[in-house]
Amino acid sequence: MVVTDSPFVTNHYLCKEKFEVGLHESDHRHEKLMEQYQKTGGVMNEEHLTKAIASVTQLPEKGAIVGGTLWTMVMDLKHPSVTYYSRRHFDKPLHFTLSRTN
Numbered sequence: 001m002v003v004t005d006s007p008f009v010t011n012h013y014l015c016k017e018k019f020e021v022g023l024h025e026s027d028h029r030h031e032k033l034m035e036q037y038q039k040t041g042g043v044m045n046e047e048h049l050t051k052a053i054a055s056v057t058q059l060p061e062k063g064a065i066v067g068g069t070l071w072t073m074v075m076d077l078k079h080p081s082v083t084y085y086s087r088r089h090f091d092k093p094l095h096f097t098l099s100r101t102n
Contacts (some may be wrong), residue, residue, distance in 0.1 A: 007031055007042060010056065029056040046083075049074060054090045 002015035010029040036052045037044075044052065053072050060067030072085040080098040 007037055029058070032056050050090050050093075051083070054088070057088050059088075059091075 002017065004014040006014050008030075010033065033052060033056055034056075040048065053074070057069040057072070058067075059069075069088050071087070072090075074083045074085075075081070076083075082096045083100065084094045084096065085092070086094070
């Protein structure tokens with residue numbers, strides 16, 4: 001196991017030893033997100049973040065009923081919550097606030 005710190009993931013290995021293992025040649029989602037992340041200094045409002053993740057979504061293969069990006073989650077660590085997007089419906093987020101119970 002290799003522990004890696006990253007502000008986001010795009011369904012591939014992040015450790016140096018396996019960074020591009022299993023990726024298709026045309027899959028540059030991580031690089032595109034990193035460019036957008038660096039342009040903003042890592043600070044994005046909800047609108048900018050939604051546009052960023054929508055810009056790297058994968059569409060299903062031609063003729064496929066299901067495929068491509070099936071889900072996306074955005075976590076807010078300062079105000080513990082998760083926003084979930086299903087099947088590229090970035091206009092219909094589901095928001096969950098997390099709380100600690102004793």
